[in-house]
Amino acid sequence: MHNENQSLIFELSKEGRVGYNLPELDVPDFDLTELLPEGYVRQEAAELPEVAELDIMRHYTALSRRNHGVDSGFYPLGSCTMKYNPKINENVARFSGFANIHPLQDESTVQGAMELLYDLQTSLVEITGMDEVTLQPAAGAHGEWTALMMIRAFHEANGEGHRNKVIVPDSAHGTNPASAAVAGFDTITVKSNEDGLVDLEDLRRVVGEDTAALMLTNPNTLGLFEENILEMAEIIHGVGGKVYYDGANLNAVMSKARPGDMGFDCVHLNLHKTFTGPHGGGGPGSGPVGVKADLIPYLPKPVLVKKEDGTFHFDYNRPQSIGRVKPYYGNFGINVRAYTYIRTMGPDGLKAVTEYAVLNANYMMRRLEPYFDLPYNRHCKHEFVLSGRRQKKQGVRTLDMAKRLLDFGYHPPTIYFPLNVEEGMMIEPTETESKETLDAFCDAMIQIAREAEENPSLVQEAPHTTVIGRLDETRAARTPVLRYTKA
Amino acid sequence: MKHRYLPMTEQDQKEMLATIGVESVEELFSDIPESVRFQGLYNIKEAKSEFALLKELKQLAAKNEDTDSNVSFLGAGIYNHYKPVIVDHVISRSEFYTAYTPYQPEISQGELQAIFEFQTMIAELTGMDLANSSMYDGGTSLAEAGMLAASHTRRKTILVSEAIHPEYRDVVATYAAGQSIDIVTIPAKNGITDLDALKGLLNENTAAVMVQYPNFFGQIEDLQTIGELTHEAKGLFVVSANPLSLGILTPPGKLGADITVGDAQVFGIPESFGGPYCGYFATTSKLMRKVPGRLVGETVDSEGKRGYVLTLQAREQHIRREKATSNICSNQALLALAASVAMTALGKQGVQEMAKQNIAKTRYAKNAFEAAGFEVAFQGAHFNEIVVKTNGSVTELNKQLLQDGIIGGFDLGRVYPELENHALIAVTELRTKEEIDSLVEKMGVYNA
Numbered sequence: 001m002h003n004e005n006q007s008l009i010f011e012l013s014k015e016g017r018v019g020y021n022l023p024e025l026d027v028p029d030f031d032l033t034e035l036l037p038e039g040y041v042r043q044e045a046a047e048l049p050e051v052a053e054l055d056i057m058r059h060y061t062a063l064s065r066r067n068h069g070v071d072s073g074f075y076p077l078g079s080c081t082m083k084y085n086p087k088i089n090e091n092v093a094r095f096s097g098f099a100n101i102h103p104l105q106d107e108s109t110v111q112g113a114m115e116l117l118y119d120l121q122t123s124l125v126e127i128t129g130m131d132e133v134t135l136q137p138a139a140g141a142h143g144e145w146t147a148l149m150m151i152r153a154f155h156e157a158n159g160e161g162h163r164n165k166v167i168v169p170d171s172a173h174g175t176n177p178a179s180a181a182v183a184g185f186d187t188i189t190v191k192s193n194e195d196g197l198v199d200l201e202d203l204r205r206v207v208g209e210d211t212a213a214l215m216l217t218n219p220n221t222l223g224l225f226e227e228n229i230l231e232m233a234e235i236i237h238g239v240g241g242k243v244y245y246d247g248a249n250l251n252a253v254m255s256k257a258r259p260g261d262m263g264f265d266c267v268h269l270n271l272h273k274t275f276t277g278p279h280g281g282g283g284p285g286s287g288p289v290g291v292k293a294d295l296i297p298y299l300p301k302p303v304l305v306k307k308e309d310g311t312f313h314f315d316y317n318r319p320q321s322i323g324r325v326k327p328y329y330g331n332f333g334i335n336v337r338a339y340t341y342i343r344t345m346g347p348d349g350l351k352a353v354t355e356y357a358v359l360n361a362n363y364m365m366r367r368l369e370p371y372f373d374l375p376y377n378r379h380c381k382h383e384f385v386l387s388g389r390r391q392k393k394q395g396v397r398t399l400d401m402a403k404r405l406l407d408f409g410y411h412p413p414t415i416y417f418p419l420n421v422e423e424g425m426m427i428e429p430t431e432t433e434s435k436e437t438l439d440a441f442c443d444a445m446i447q448i449a450r451e452a453e454e455n456p457s458l459v460q461e462a463p464h465t466t467v468i469g470r471l472d473e474t475r476a477a478r479t480p481v482l483r484y485t486k487a
Numbered sequence: 488m489k490h491r492y493l494p495m496t497e498q499d500q501k502e503m504l505a506t507i508g509v510e511s512v513e514e515l516f517s518d519i520p521e522s523v524r525f526q527g528l529y530n531i532k533e534a535k536s537e538f539a540l541l542k543e544l545k546q547l548a549a550k551n552e553d554t555d556s557n558v559s560f561l562g563a564g565i566y567n568h569y570k571p572v573i574v575d576h577v578i579s580r581s582e583f584y585t586a587y588t589p590y591q592p593e594i595s596q597g598e599l600q601a602i603f604e605f606q607t608m609i610a611e612l613t614g615m616d617l618a619n620s621s622m623y624d625g626g627t628s629l630a631e632a633g634m635l636a637a638s639h640t641r642r643k644t645i646l647v648s649e650a651i652h653p654e655y656r657d658v659v660a661t662y663a664a665g666q667s668i669d670i671v672t673i674p675a676k677n678g679i680t681d682l683d684a685l686k687g688l689l690n691e692n693t694a695a696v697m698v699q700y701p702n703f704f705g706q707i708e709d710l711q712t713i714g715e716l717t718h719e720a721k722g723l724f725v726v727s728a729n730p731l732s733l734g735i736l737t738p739p740g741k742l743g744a745d746i747t748v749g750d751a752q753v754f755g756i757p758e759s760f761g762g763p764y765c766g767y768f769a770t771t772s773k774l775m776r777k778v779p780g781r782l783v784g785e786t787v788d789s790e791g792k793r794g795y796v797l798t799l800q801a802r803e804q805h806i807r808r809e810k811a812t813s814n815i816c817s818n819q820a821l822l823a824l825a826a827s828v829a830m831t832a833l834g835k836q837g838v839q840e841m842a843k844q845n846i847a848k849t850r851y852a853k854n855a856f857e858a859a860g861f862e863v864a865f866q867g868a869h870f871n872e873i874v875v876k877t878n879g880s881v882t883e884l885n886k887q888l889l890q891d892g893i894i895g896g897f898d899l900g901r902v903y904p905e906l907e908n909h910a911l912i913a914v915t916e917l918r919t920k921e922e923i924d925s926l927v928e929k930m931g932v933y934n935a
Binding site for chain 1: 488490492493494495496499500502503504506507508509512514515516517518519520522523524525527528529530531532533534535537540541544545547548549550551552553554555556559561563564565567569571573575576577579580581582583584585586587588589590591592593594595596597598600601603604606607608610611612617618620621623624625626627634652654655657658660661662664665666667707709711733734735736737738757758759760761762763775781782783784785786787788789790792793794795796798799800801803804805806807808809810811813814815816817818819820821822824828830831832833834835836837838839840841843844846847848850851868882885886889894897916917919920921923
């Protein structure tokens, strides 16, 4: 990264420069005022930049150098599964037969794409232990909402439309309650116990005849496996509710436990996490949903099926479907990448992925345990949560330590989440990192813990080496400037 | 096991297990109850080598008819446009595509600034005060606009023009069901929203009126009048707009729109069998704090240096949980970057020239069809699509056209029963005069 002011593309603009080359117009030009109604010909041009091609490339190259990705360095951002994004995936998604096909072409002309999607669906059915999978949701939160809409439709079809409560643990991702609200449910929070797991007594207390569903992440956001999962499922099923699996943490249990075998009725996956999406700086994602048999009728339209003659078909004749959740068939390009990954790993590979992800996390946890508070001291799964309580007493907050990590070239862990850990730091190494990388990161963390004792201001004033210092977020929110305006 | 993505060696494993204080990796999974433990391996296809997999998937891709080796006149919301070559070079930089959401602004200034520039370009094109960092696609963005309108007005009915993309309308209806919002369809007449019908439908329950610009049939709606009618009823006016067309059309922001949404697929994003695309969401300053999704704002660091951060996060799910304005988290950041590069390359002049070419070529096609004896169904002003009446099934006709390397127009009969035997033909700047002439000629032959 280099340390200079970065112009906005608009500030590089100069009248008369172009960065495009359109085909020659080979048909007669028309006078727009003849073709368009009065008042509909744009009077003031949109102020897009006027820049030549090299300057565009330099601009975006400069921006890329001011950005940290997995390829730049270690990225242990808990709950986000920042694993390596294989390059073969990028090549395959760009094959013309995948990138340049229109979603409304006749089915007979896109059988290759449909075969890929069908095979991906089938693989995900096996991986989740569900009965059917839809690939339509565009991201995890979209998948959550899709599944909740199906649960809603299921209850309504059974004359139980009064079930309007979705139960969410206090450690849940923020999308869970938000998705429940968008699907028209009220949220009830269930507490965690002192072991960091859902408090069964509290769960029994909050369930009732208005329970529509429980949303659960397993392992949970503390990286701990909910051992009482069968009992929890029994409690929810006992009152007629459905159990929903947030698959954000699937990297922890592949080939070890399947949501379908743990009593879950539906699940969403994050193909951009577990199956190497990639993340794209905040999307695109892909959030397929798997369901057990009794929810199949409510799957979003269309449902991809294989016909007896071996051809693939989009079935729109689904009278009980919740309808469409997205135009066309989901984020196909991401699904192609995930499929390529699954085919690269195979059954042995996916098992190794989980084993190494869990081994890496436990190793780091034990290396860091002497230096930081570990609120839940037991084997973790793919991630673990430390508390910065000890350092806070020295005047150094978790935010400060996160910023200090930037000076070492690392992306910090997820911080202040889950909400039930004070000064939390959620660390997820993933399986694609080497022991050397884990050790170097642990060494940096240990050094920072020492600095917090001996030289707290060094940590409090971090970062020291980035292109920009800590930014004034209050000012950004109080007087929002959300776009460039020419001076 | 040895795998190129997995650097663990036997020695590493031994040392790590010793540090943890366990004998085997299996012990780390002892908290999973035996009764739910998965035994063995997944029953999925065996792994393939890099070379063998590339070969297999290339063959699979080759089974599809693509718009690169055929000449496409298929649009209906997703278009075959000029994609500046630099777009793919920029989004292939892995500092962008292997990053997560820019939660640590000090090491994410590149992404944050790129989004800030995207927000600016979308605001410029739509004539709105501000735009967010992107949505999944045009359809879900329209649905989010509907939910915002219902919550803002505390009203429960949304009027949706029949001339909006049918799949968008379906998505709006699904979201509306979750919020117990009623959807009422405003009929189309002669290929545009029927204003008399609209007047009859507007009332004190109207949260929003939604139209598309240009609409699904390629026609230009009278936004000015629809906006005035909507505001008289105190509803919000929501426009789903093709941002390329706004290079030449008066932007919705100048014609009374409260929210403008759409898809930036037209800017450098391949058709990709339905996604990923790039929804956008633009609105007025008044509604700023109700916008779904992420917003990037400008600020300064401790030394007064300009920088960018995610801002107004009190709207978002990770802070507000069930009280958030939307549940959206991951959006389409990489596609917003792609669209930004394309908008930058086209620039102020290119976006006008490209939009103009679309109108001119479509007009040429319209004249050619009429000269060849075809009926063009709607005679209003159009952008880059026209509706051509055929003698028989459009789907059957398209099968014949494919023999000549042509991907024909969308079969409107699939979704509008009254438009059976009508093809929606899209003509972009990429179609040559020769290709258009050939389409008209071939359709004439097969149509006879």
